[in-house]
Amino acid sequence: MKMFGRLLLLFLLVAGIAQAQLTTATIVGNIQDTSGAVIPGAQVTATNQETQFTRQVTSGSDGAYRLDFLPVGTYSLKVEAAGFQSKQQQGIVLTLNAEVHFDASLNIGEATQTVDVSSNELPLVETSNATLGRTVTNQEVDNLPIVNRNVYDLLTLTPGVQSSSNVNTLGYPQQVVYMNGGTDNFVGSVSYYLDGGLNMTFIRNTGNVLPNPDALREFNVQTNNYNALYGRMSSGLVNVVTKSGTNKIHGSIFEFHRETNFAAAPAFSAPGPKAPLHRNQFGATLGGPIWKDKTFFFGSYAGLRQITSSTYNSALVPTAAQRAGDFSANLPTSGTPSSCPSNTSSVVFVVCDPVTRTPRAGNKLASSQLDPTVQRLLARIPLPNATGIDTASGRTTYRWQGIIPSTLNTDEFLIKVDHQIGTHRLQGMYFNTAGNQQQSPGGNIDWSRQNFVYRQQNGNLSDTWTPSANVVNQIWLNYTRMIGGRINTPQLSLADFGSSFGIQGASMLPQLTVSGYFTAAQAISGPVTGTNFYSLRDVVSITRGKHTFSFGAETSLNKDLQYTYLNNYGVFAFQRATARTNAEISDFIAGLPATMNQDSPVQAADNSWFSGIFAQDDYRLFRNLTINLGLRWDVQTSPTDPKDRQSTFIAGQKSTVYPTAPTGLLVVGDKGVDRGIVATRWHHVSPRVGFAWDPFGNGRTAVRGAFGLFFGSVSGNEWNGVSNFQPFAVRNRYSFIKSMTDIYGDARSFPNGNPYPYVYDPKNPRPFISPAQVQGIDLDYQWPYVYQTNFSVQQQVTNSIAVSVSYVGSFSHDVPFAPDINYPIYATATSPVNGVTTSTTSNYDSRRPIQGGLGIINLIQSKQRANYHGLQITGEKRLSHQFSVKAFYTWSKTLSSASVNNSGAVIGTAQDFNRMQDEYGSSDTDLRHQANIAAIWKPAFFTSSPRYVREVVNGWTISGIAQLNAGTPFSVTTGVDNNFDGYTSDRANLSGNAAVGITSGRSRADKINAYFNPAAFCSYTGSTASCPAGVGPGGLDGTTRRNNYFGPGNRVINAAIFRDFGVYEAVKFQLRAEVNNVFNLVNLSNPTTSLNSGNFGKITGAYGVPRQIQIGGRILF
Template identity: 25%
Template structure:
């Protein structure tokens, strides 16, 4: 059994903002157990809203448990086995966009935006100075790319794509996602009473899993991005309890968790299908192509890879009752080792290629970011950004963690209890046996005229330093107003993992490893010219480095470890609540719960952004540093041999195209809520739980949530522009669960056999939609992120179609008039999310029907349980969020279902 804790915690619990506590069942002096089978079949399921047919689904979950004595009153065992088999498609199949036959041939004469305006396509080969410091291009006649201009690689990719299912240019193909899973889990627990004061117990769990194939949108197609994965998991624990005296108890625990995993097998050379120049012959992975709103085509992660995560845990605690005090002292130690062979990072051996509309748009036009299309750029071979790994990466990352805690629960009076606690966390960042590399921002770079910013290798200073100040106090109060009313209050400061812990192998450098190098390359001038032509293949990678020189990666991407990266995310939690017991075993709870998070991981610290005030240079930013316009403006090269745009020259570290800065403890979050709960303990055949939450959460960590992968802020100097309603904010949440045993349990004979033992149960989940934010605006050439449009005052963000009558084939969810493009070389006024714009509300009811029949003549308490579970009983449809991209042909359109259509599961269980 397990329970989830999410509000206030004793000091014994740490290193997270929410905890799940598990209790493993033990054997007794009697043999007990069960066996079960749960079955799912598509014949019982409903069809998804966007699916033409129900996907074939065959799912079985089966297993059993048995426990009993090994030596009576002394040694006991409890064992389990669980098997899971699943084959077939996902029950939720939304739509994705595939190119129409005309688009695949380069005919974009029907490419129109949400307002019905033609989106013009411009010829990148006609790019010329406009005489005013900018550039101009000529549109393709008829908006058609000539057939002789289409890239040979792009044509092979187009030939592999399936045809659309429906007419139209967006949401015209039903996803074919499938997953075939084979999983077996074995577990055993042994309890042994050494003496009346000493108890020793331990458990071992082994899981074997294999996902034969995990196809995504394209299903069984060479361009699908899915790939097999799997591997065994081993977990064992040993615990010792020592009753030292009637007031003193010692608990010791030692455990290990090992998780291994593998990626695509090396005998699947899918990369040969594309014949991309520069791809190694027999490469197992398909190159990855990111083309606007199309699904990912190929996947550079389709590479052989091995991972073996090994975690050792040791915990010790001492509980002591003395007078009015209940003390608990202890600590824990973790060691995690992460050996891996990875060939998918940095673009993989086959490469990752991204395409933008900018290469086929009109530079310096107010519509630069909405004209053109990534698909046309792809057909013309105009790569905007690409990454590729030269050789596989072998590394062994290690992490350590140490913590101490003390709790004291004080009975101040019969009615008042005070709980005090303090936890001290000492987290280490990942390290890799002196093989890490990153830049030192102060070190002179001999390859860049001794400008600051150069690589160092194998030094401890690369790893984030330990934060020695992670003290987490806890305080709680409980006051019994009377025998039926309790008032509670509390505060706690909790720390999560250090920001540098989440890096895995990335801390070793996305571009330099012990045996090889990866490279990234991108358009040098914001899409005025491409990074390279697709048919030429990825530019030659550097050879493995023999001498570790500080100037490595000049002109490419660098890695950086912030000296503050060792700080852990932390939250201040507080609450004030009241609990009241009513008649019939009903308990009411009401509480205000709040928290404030700081030092959260976020992609906000984009310190190699061009300072914002340089936007006043306008089109000059895209000019080459040696152009007459740049020379006339007095822009000088930052170091000898520099070649790049004016914007690149104005970066704080112009020697690097980009700086990967993964450990950024700069994010913030606030949460305030009213939480109410009514619970009835099981009595007279009925129990229920009703909970309601009214809440609001704000954050500046980006619409992607707490992640190092956010695109970055609009302006590094104004993080406040990123403060918004959190992406997972739900204003209202109402969840209910109930169990009711039908009357008749005292009936006997035939009537009893038929009528007694029936029970019904249900779970309902209703909550508000989550926030939506507009994206896309002016693609400013200062290497910032989060381009957003302008909001039009007075225009509602939503269309005037109600959610209840919304038809995705006919209606737009968003109002196209609500946003416009910002003026050139400015940023938009829209926020990361809009306070007046949310997705569809969620409604779902689940229902179970259970029949339990006792058969005492086989064995006392032997019973058979039959059950039918109905998930999404009324087959409600909750649509996914709309396309909110400014200028997108699919703006405002909805093409997916956010919930699962009705699923019926049948179960059979024997209990003894």
């Protein structure tokens, strides 16, 4: 708190920034006479043509002027000077974060004479700063196809945005964006803003929901070397601004509809009727004046009602006879043998007694061998309603198939008020959205469902104060809350079916996987997951001569909460290889699982402060050269848990707070272990420098470059993942389960009986369940940081066409990764480990270097790195001759030292944690080629034809987005644990017998059947004569590199066509059709890459969605 006090004091003494404005824009320029001499003291007045808001400055001694913090909109600019004719520019459109350059050359004459100029004379190149990015304008939001009505879908229109996707893993929507090789989003890569306030959830550092497109004006994306105003995230930012009220009443009423008949069938779907689809989005907006020229309002409502369906047809389910223990239909044609044979089929097998291992008479279980709990569970498992043929045996199989609907309902409200009082412009915005989404079953039968329920609230207050012509101050208050939950139904547990299973937390059905038959899937339930975020920021801009000085400070408090039951319901596997009755399905009927996973619920909370101070000088060294100098200092406290559920690992030190913990595992309060684990890092100083040069001084050519340092953040999910393991929770896998009715009856797994409920209590330490998997945070952990650089040349070719070429570099350091620091050592007779002379898949824990009851030890460290190099070429034609287009092509390469995924409980994977040098290769997000074209066309044919012809043919708007991407990388794996380390991330070897065979020009059918040559790869297990040895101990690590191969590319073309029909005066009706994937292109997914899969090398799925047509109508006024 002392640190916060100091920063708050500093915050009150200094203020912010000018150029990197969150919700506004800037006009800059020079005033001169026709001979080129500068005109000091000229009066420059900018007037918003929609609200009559005005801002006035005078040109300096060098004739330069600057108007900062102008609300986005359309402006007129008037320049007046004694002895000269005034000059007025109409129709200057200020977009978000834009810096519009307008030079005025005044003629000698009477001041009453005014010269108007066209807005088409405004330059298309950036001559004032070196930030890379793009603003998606209101025209594009209104005109381009957004079939899902989610403006985030337009993010990929920006060069450098490699991918943008919406996921839902926490019970609420999360936007995940990768920019210019930025590492995993969950470590703090991208910032998301809505009307100047952060609009994100810090559980996983993802973007929150946005208002509907009718409520949004535009958004700005910055991808490289953004201004010193921005901190906390290291790759880029997305800044969205809503519409505002004006002096005229304006708004819209809209509805968009999609249904089954408007959609094509998905690729790889089974023959039969299409799964039903019904989707309606509707709403309205309204804005206008409360007090003309002073106070304005804007409001919006939107709702979504959607029903989608999933088709299930792959599950084999037990027949009525099998449910009674009668497997006579599965008996081999040779009859019952005298001894129990090995089983190689799920359809033809001999049932054996689980105790005597002798064949059962008639292939039937005795009635006493039928598990009572399973008999009750069978009432929830559907009977077969379809048949098939087992290709290996020719026997009839009995399947269940069905279509299961799921629903999604959302509602949102937005209210915004702007008020101009004297030299203050006040703005307030409140946004509230809530949703309820019912998920389809996760397995292949109708077993359990999840409802995702969430609510998001955003509140912003800001004041822009202009105490003098060249001084502007802006202050923001921001509150963002996102809270959601995953609620499982039905709320029944094994205990409700007569089992001794000890449920801890909410009741949920178990997960049952019967190999070769069905998966009755369950999912982790989290009733409460969310973020409360509070921030305060103040900014000021002072223009003095050639300098625009900026100073500022911000501080924020983030409070994360997660309460999840994990796998408290029990995860049961029935497998042929370990079947006690010789078959997985008969094991299920007898209630004899091979393994069970059971977790105790986890509650975790993270509270952290983030504060920063920053300074910027945009120094106009010469009339045609601007230098951008920025410096930022950030301080983020390590997230703390109110109940101190955090741990670390220091070899040899014994915990005094939790004495039953294995040696080395320490918790908060132990010697050297403070709250938050990691000491506050005070050295996060980020210098940033850039230049923008107009070499010919005509505003049509720009040479720009920049270099900067950007620190990232950590997500709550990353930090509190340690609470998922002992001593805070139990996540164990048990191999000896007596039966589904008597879960804890086998002392080999449960020497002390039922360990649940398990509650963390340092005052009453519980014995550890060995071998204990634990996770900790390295005391030397450092926050990730990125060096960004760019160099670009822009050229305006005509008044409406411009092109640019840019080099973009990004170099990430201290990327989080959690290796297993207790990684098993390969043991041989000549190199024994802890007395063990052989390495097997059952003695991992005996071969670990740290014993004492410890198994896996994942320690979150910051030792990984990544780098990105890209060539980005863009072209733009602004609207002229009824046509506009923006396009780009990117050629890039992203390399990283490991596969890092921070969305799970454990961060990152590797083939061999002792050979991390083998992991360096293409990043998971390496996208070598990317092209995008967005075009808007307003055709006007037959201008001399009769009126009825013109009315029918003309007046339409046609728009489209075409995206073409190269394939994403993949690794070829064995699918088994070749190197006996307890992980199945082992990569394959090249056999040397055949070429890999990934070549161009092949047909789609060929690629689907074999994307690569399966014979090119092999798995070495130590004695495989047909496969050469690999690397590492025993030659058991694969020789193929991580992400060494690339999958099929993809291309999507979306389109829209619409027309406005006059209804009454300013009221129009818009008829609109939008099409997703117009040509129903099939974008093949990556192939199956696991050697042990029957589909190895084959492609079994597709990315994206098939063609979907959406019809909509809007009333505009």
